[in-house]
Amino acid sequence: MLNKVSLAGDTENSRIVPETGQTGPLPSPDMPPKQRKQQSVIRKELRHFRNNRELFLLSLPGILYKLIFAYIPMVGLIIAFKNYRYDLGIFGSKWVGLENFRYLFSTDTAWRITRNTVLYNAGYILVTTVAALLLAILMNEIKQKWSKFYQTALFLPHFLSWVLVGYVAYAFLNHADGLINRTLQAFGMDPVSWYQNAAPWPVILILVHLWKAVGFNTLIYFAGILGINGEYYEAARIDGATKWQMARKITLPLLSPLVIILLILSIGNMFRGDFGLHYFIPNNSGFLYGSTDIIDTYVYRALREIGNVSMSAATGFYQSVVGFVLVLLANGIVRKINPDHSLW
Amino acid sequence: MTKTLELSKILINLLFIILSVLVVLPFLLVIAVSLTDEKALSRDGYQFIPKSFSLEAYRYLLDAPEVMIKAYGVTITVTVIGSLVGLLLTAMTAYVISRPDYRYNRMTTFYVFFTMLFSGGLVPSYILMTQYLHLKDSLLALILPVLLSPFNIMVMKGFMSKIPLEIIESAKMDGAREFRIFFRIILPLSTPALATLGLLISFSYWNDWFNAMLYIDDPGKVPLQLLLVRTLNSIEFLTTNTEFATQLGIDLASFPNNSARMAIAVLAGGPMLIIFPFFQRFFVKGLTVGSLKG
Numbered sequence: 001m002l003n004k005v006s007l008a009g010d011t012e013n014s015r016i017v018p019e020t021g022q023t024g025p026l027p028s029p030d031m032p033p034k035q036r037k038q039q040s041v042i043r044k045e046l047r048h049f050r051n052n053r054e055l056f057l058l059s060l061p062g063i064l065y066k067l068i069f070a071y072i073p074m075v076g077l078i079i080a081f082k083n084y085r086y087d088l089g090i091f092g093s094k095w096v097g098l099e100n101f102r103y104l105f106s107t108d109t110a111w112r113i114t115r116n117t118v119l120y121n122a123g124y125i126l127v128t129t130v131a132a133l134l135l136a137i138l139m140n141e142i143k144q145k146w147s148k149f150y151q152t153a154l155f156l157p158h159f160l161s162w163v164l165v166g167y168v169a170y171a172f173l174n175h176a177d178g179l180i181n182r183t184l185q186a187f188g189m190d191p192v193s194w195y196q197n198a199a200p201w202p203v204i205l206i207l208v209h210l211w212k213a214v215g216f217n218t219l220i221y222f223a224g225i226l227g228i229n230g231e232y233y234e235a236a237r238i239d240g241a242t243k244w245q246m247a248r249k250i251t252l253p254l255l256s257p258l259v260i261i262l263l264i265l266s267i268g269n270m271f272r273g274d275f276g277l278h279y280f281i282p283n284n285s286g287f288l289y290g291s292t293d294i295i296d297t298y299v300y301r302a303l304r305e306i307g308n309v310s311m312s313a314a315t316g317f318y319q320s321v322v323g324f325v326l327v328l329l330a331n332g333i334v335r336k337i338n339p340d341h342s343l344w
Numbered sequence: 345m346t347k348t349l350e351l352s353k354i355l356i357n358l359l360f361i362i363l364s365v366l367v368v369l370p371f372l373l374v375i376a377v378s379l380t381d382e383k384a385l386s387r388d389g390y391q392f393i394p395k396s397f398s399l400e401a402y403r404y405l406l407d408a409p410e411v412m413i414k415a416y417g418v419t420i421t422v423t424v425i426g427s428l429v430g431l432l433l434t435a436m437t438a439y440v441i442s443r444p445d446y447r448y449n450r451m452t453t454f455y456v457f458f459t460m461l462f463s464g465g466l467v468p469s470y471i472l473m474t475q476y477l478h479l480k481d482s483l484l485a486l487i488l489p490v491l492l493s494p495f496n497i498m499v500m501k502g503f504m505s506k507i508p509l510e511i512i513e514s515a516k517m518d519g520a521r522e523f524r525i526f527f528r529i530i531l532p533l534s535t536p537a538l539a540t541l542g543l544l545i546s547f548s549y550w551n552d553w554f555n556a557m558l559y560i561d562d563p564g565k566v567p568l569q570l571l572l573v574r575t576l577n578s579i580e581f582l583t584t585n586t587e588f589a590t591q592l593g594i595d596l597a598s599f600p601n602n603s604a605r606m607a608i609a610v611l612a613g614g615p616m617l618i619i620f621p622f623f624q625r626f627f628v629k630g631l632t633v634g635s636l637k638g
Contacts, residue, residue: 052447054522055440059452062437065492069469070459076468086475135363138356146357152621153364156371159620160613161551163572167609168370170576171377171390177602179373182389211367219628243352268461275554280576299466304558309467316465324462344457 080317084309100314109298113315117273117294123202124209124274125266129259131210132217137247139218140225151222154215162276169208169281195283198291205292208281209274224258225251260341264334268327271319275300295319371617378402378606385602401603405611411571412611418483419550419567426487427546433492434541438500439530444509453501460494470558485559486567490548496541503537504530540626547627550616568612575608 049056080100082093104110135154139147157165172179173194181191194200232250241249273294282292295315302312335342369392377390381398388395405412440446441453469489479485507530515525531538553569560570 048447055443055446056448058436058522058526059440062433062440062492062497063452063455065433066456066459066494069472069488069491070463073464073468073472074462076464076471079467079471084471089475090471135360138359142353142356142360146360150360150364152624153368155624155627156617156621157367158627159547159617161553161569161572163553163569163576164609164613166576167572167606167613168374171373171606172370174390174602177385177389179390179392182391211370215367216627219624223628280573284577296466303467303470309471313465313467316467320463320465327461 077313077317077320079310079313082310084313086309096310100310101318104311104314104318110315110318112290113293113295113298116291117296118270120202120205120273120278120294121266121270123206124213125263127206127210128213128217129263131214132221133252133255133259135214135218136221136225137251139222140251141243147222151215151219154218156215157212158216160212162274162280165208165212165277166280166283169204170283173204195285196287198288201282201288201291205277205281209277212277220262221255221258224255228254257341260334261343264327264330264341264343267330268323270326271295271323273297374606374609378603378610380603382601382603390602398603401607402611404604405607412608414564415566415568415571415612418486418565419569422483422486422567423546423549426490426549427542429487430491430496430545431538431542434496434500434545435504435531435534435538436526437492438497439504439526441497442501442504442507443512444505456494456497460498473559480559481562481565482559483565486552486555487549489555490545490552493545493548496544500534500537500541503540504534507533543623543626547620572609572612575605 076090079090079093081095081097082090083096083099084090084093088094139150160168170178173181175181175191175193175195178194180194184191192200194204228251232254233246236246236250273296275294275296278292278294278297279300282288284297285292296319299312299315299319302308302315331343373390373392376392376394377385378401379397379399380391380394381396382400384394384396384398437452437456441449441456443449446452473485473489474480479488511529511533512525515529520528551569552567553573556567556570557573560566566574
């Protein structure tokens with residue numbers, strides 16, 4: 001259905017219905033023909049609206065909700081171009097043009113959070129997708145009785161909120177008593193101040209993300225494999241294909257639409273970082289910002305801890321706009337290559 | 345031939361057993377720490393098997409359970425109300441755009457779908473909620489932002505498009521109005537989808553900490569996840585908020601710092617960790633993104 005979502009396709013439906021709800025005056029003979037035609041179009045549309053009135057009313061709460069909580073905040077993006085003051089409000093605050101952006105990009109913060117956001121997301125996508133695909137293919141080779149058990153175990157971290165994962169990570173990384181440091185000491189090595197040492201964090205974060213996400217993604221791909229017609233494998237077996245050949249020539253190609261759809265979604269979300277992962281696992285430690293800070297954590301800190309609303313808004317604006325362009329690009333490229341795989 | 349096959353199967357099973365153990369071990373560590381004597385913790389560090397077993401941390405927390413009970417109360421209230429209202433709104437919106445004969449269906453789909461691609465971001469929403477709707481320290485601030493996700497609408501729409509139009513048309517012939525059709529025919533027919541989506545929505549309410557971090561300061565309205573955030577951020581929270589500590593009935597001098605921290609995590613996170621896995625298949629069913637197109 002989403003293939004059909006396009007602005008062009010909606011021209012017929014998007015004629016404006018007058019809010020008064022009254023039928024216009026009858027077309028009088030002395031009106032110019034063009035105007036008469038317009039009036040009859042409006043009246044026709046009004047009649048259509050009356051026929052669809054009840055369904056429209058059913059969708060009205062949802063539409064109003066989205067208007068207030070999604071579309072009105074989009075208007076609020078103008079804060080990025082203002083010097084926002086709580087007492088003056090959005091429209092009362094002074095315009096400052098690109099001042100906020102100039103300030104944001106004059107420090108190395110913008111570069112740091114952009115680089116971190118994009119590189120971490122790329123790392124997560126790559127590592128988790130490869131691991132999940134591999135596990136799903138392997139899972140297909142063993143008896144269901146057993147795989148059910150593994151599925152439950154691997155899936156378990158998905159049910160934890162990032163806050164709770166923060167506790168788990170803390171049990172390992174705690175400087176004085178944490179499991180890792182105590183183990184290091186048992187082998188005569190020096191303990192590491194994990195929460196003050198930025199270097200190992202890319203590896204830690206990717207591992208934590210893998211731990212939490214791999215079970216869920218494996219199950220998505222496993223469900224995809226179960227949906228593949230068994231006759232393909234039957235035919236391949238008769239022709240003497242090995243398991244490896246079947247995985248490469250049947251399973252992977254037939255899974256590719258699912259993989260690609262998930263990939264577009266992730267590429268489109270490249271600019272949206274995982275706030276919970278990057279806020280709770282490093283325990284919001286200032287020493288680590290260089291290697292853990294992403295756009296989302298920066299926006300939050302600027303708003304809630306530093307109290308620089310305009311800076312926060314400018315960063316958010318940058319994130320929204322670039323993120324949007326990325327989704328459009330990703331989908332456009334996929335549609336060029338294979339229209340069936342695109343999201344819309 | 346069959347022998348090598350058997351061997352490879354054993355190896356795969358072995359791999360999965362090792363992986364499963366690796367994934368589950370961190371949970372066990374947290375539980376083990378919560379059950380270890382505080383002195384043993386600072387002597388031996390965190391270990392998988394407690395050298396000296398102690399329920400002290402739990403006794404401390406359960407001696408004055410008010411804070412925990414209140415947090416459970418807030419979370420349950422928000423989850424129940426949010427899930428019911430959210431599910432109804434999701435179903436209503438999804439149903440309307442699933443009707444191929446609805447004149448504005450593509451327009452509405454675009455209107456909903458667009459919010460998935462583009463958003464105003466954190467700051468405008470924050471200002472809207474606090475400065476214009478005045479929802480700071482209100483439970484509505486926890487309910488409203490999570491209420492209606494475009495993703496859920498799309499998943500629900502996928503389910504509902506499979507209901508044959510003939511059923512709706514014949515109901516119309518019998519003179520049923522759209523509202524009646526929706527509540528009497530469509531909703532009962534969609535029970536499996538409603539169960540899946542209801543579970544997903546209640547899961548996102550249960551595990552939501554972000555809105556609480558943004559909007560809740562009042563100690564009486566702290567949900568579970570925010571309680572966890574504050575405890576994690578610093579055990580100093582207890583020492584600086586003496587009021588909170590007295591509510592807990594804590595003598596700060598002998599407070600079992602490390603084990604109590606993990607015990608809070610177990611008490612707050614444990615129950616759902618036992619309940620949610622029973623519904624695991626719903627999570628996969630609801631989120632196979634393949635259903636986005638359809």
